[in-house]
Amino acid sequence: GAVVSQHPSRVICKSGTSVKIECRSLDFQATTMFWYRQFPKQSLMLMATSNEGSKATYEQGVEKDKFLINHASLTLSTLTVTSAHPEDSSFYICSARGPGVPTTDTQYFGPGTRLTVL
Amino acid sequence: KQEVTQIPAALSVPEGENLVLNCSFTDSAIYNLQWFRQDPGKGLTSLLLIQSSQREQTSGRLNASLDKSSGRSTLYIAASQPGDSATYLCAPKGYSTLTFGKGTMLLVSP
Numbered sequence A: 001g002a003v004v005s006q007h008p009s010r011v012i013c014k015s016g017t018s019v020k021i022e023c024r025s026l027d028f029q030a031t032t033m034f035w036y037r038q039f040p041k042q043s044l045m046l047m048a049t050s051n052e053g054s055k056a057t058y059e060q061g062v063e064k065d066k067f068l069i070n071h072a073s074l075t076l077s078t079l080t081v082t083s084a085h086p087e088d089s090s091f092y093i094c095s096a097r098g099p100g101v102p103t104t105d106t107q108y109f110g111p112g113t114r115l116t117v118l
Numbered sequence B: 001k002q003e004v005t006q007i008p009a010a011l012s013v014p015e016g017e018n019l020v021l022n023c024s025f026t027d028s029a030i031y032n033l034q035w036f037r038q039d040p041g042k043g044l045t046s047l048l049l050i051q052s053s054q055r056e057q058t059s060g061r062l063n064a065s066l067d068k069s070s071g072r073s074t075l076y077i078a079a080s081q082p083g084d085s086a087t088y089l090c091a092p093k094g095y096s097t098l099t100f101g102k103g104t105m106l107l108v109s110p
Helices: none
Strands: A004-007 A010-013 A019-025 A032-038 A045-051 A067-073 A076-081 A090-097 A113-117 B004-007 B010-014 B019-025 B032-038 B044-051 B056-059 B062-067 B072-077 B086-093 B104-109
Touching (some): A004 A090, A032 A076, B004 B086, B010 B019, B019 B032, B019 B086, B032 B072, B044 B056, B072 B086
Parallel strands (some): A010 A113, B010 B104
Antiparallel strands (some): A004 A019, A032 A045, A032 A090, B004 B019, B019 B072, B032 B086, B056 B062, B086 B104
């Protein structure tokens, strides 16, 4: 089956620093990637959708200047949390889909990245 | 805006029981609906995907049904095992995105 990886799995940083999270599709071309955030005991909330080579589309209430998304290739998308603050501490999960994998509809999810901002 | 509700929020059962997890959604204009499993601190594993034209899907001990017009889906787990312990998430898919419920946290005790 299609595999999506994320790196790092955990990151702890100081308030005010920037953190980059990578999302890779290992065995298929991901024409679309999604970034979600999940707070404890809450549902996954979609932050943004990115198509390869295009600017990301952000959901209402998500600051695009704070959460920078780059989808420069068909196998890699990055999320950079700029000037992170404790309230940005969360579980960030990416997902990816691509043509015929096994259908264009199916999203495959990464294992998530736990971000803790001190 | 799609809203998804999952009932119960938590469920604790002894091993061997058959159980039903419920999902309701407010916007019936969906393309498909997926059920996922999430282990603590982990990502999501897709369990079943039901297309909007289908009524149910089966995979092993799992059976998911969909009643699109009434905005409901159920996940039936037969002969539950301790390894089934996890949070189960329901996610209907609209035009382009999935909307997730908060999940049902299942604990199956030996």
